[in-house]
Amino acid sequence: MGRAYTLEEKKQIKENLKKFAKEIFKEKGVKKARIEEITKAVGISLGGFYTFYKNKEELFLDIINDIEKEMFKKVIQEAKTTEDSIEEYFRKVTYIMCEKMNKNKIFIDKDSDVLKIINNSSEEDKKRALEEDLFVIERIKSIWRERGCNIDTPAEKLLGVFRCITTIRSNADMIGENVIDELTLHIIDKFVEIYITENR
Secondary structure, three states, rough: OOOOOOOHHHHHHHHHHHHEEEEEHHHHHOOOOOHHHHHHOOOHHHHHHHHOOOHHHHHHHHHHHHEEEHHHHHHHHHHOOOOOOOHHHHHHHHHHHHHHHHOHHHHHHHHHHHHHHOOOOOOOHHHHHHHHHHHHHHHHHHHHHHHHHHHOOOHHHHHHHHHHHHHHHHHHHHHHHOOOHHHHHHHHHHHHHHHHHHHH
């Protein structure tokens, strides 16, 4: 039996698992990626992998969570510092989300079964993700309220729109690569008109 990892080693190994898995998922998709490839890149045994994750899908969700946290940090900071109107801010937020997806192949590679993996996550994980997402939106609304712009639209509706747009983007190949950008812009403009401009 191998020696137990120290807390610092566990932290570093987990970061390396996410780092190398992200690259492998980008290249092959989650479905085709093998845990052995990830552990070999990190330099740990297959058994060592299960010290950190139940399966590669759980690892994938952890990576997605990190990407979302980075994105949320950016949009909250933008809310605090932007000189744009609230309408333009929400356009930018949606663009940021779309750009993040475009830059992360694991979001848009149909072979990775992104939505299926997310939908098959535990109820506890889904609940936690929902609470975190709603907290971020409420924080954004609070920042704008402090700046004198109140948004009456419930956070659940705003989140629904964001998820709708990101779902559409993740199926760009089915909708049509040549029209997806234009359609996204129209949806964003309508979203801002109905849920931001008309609910202030």
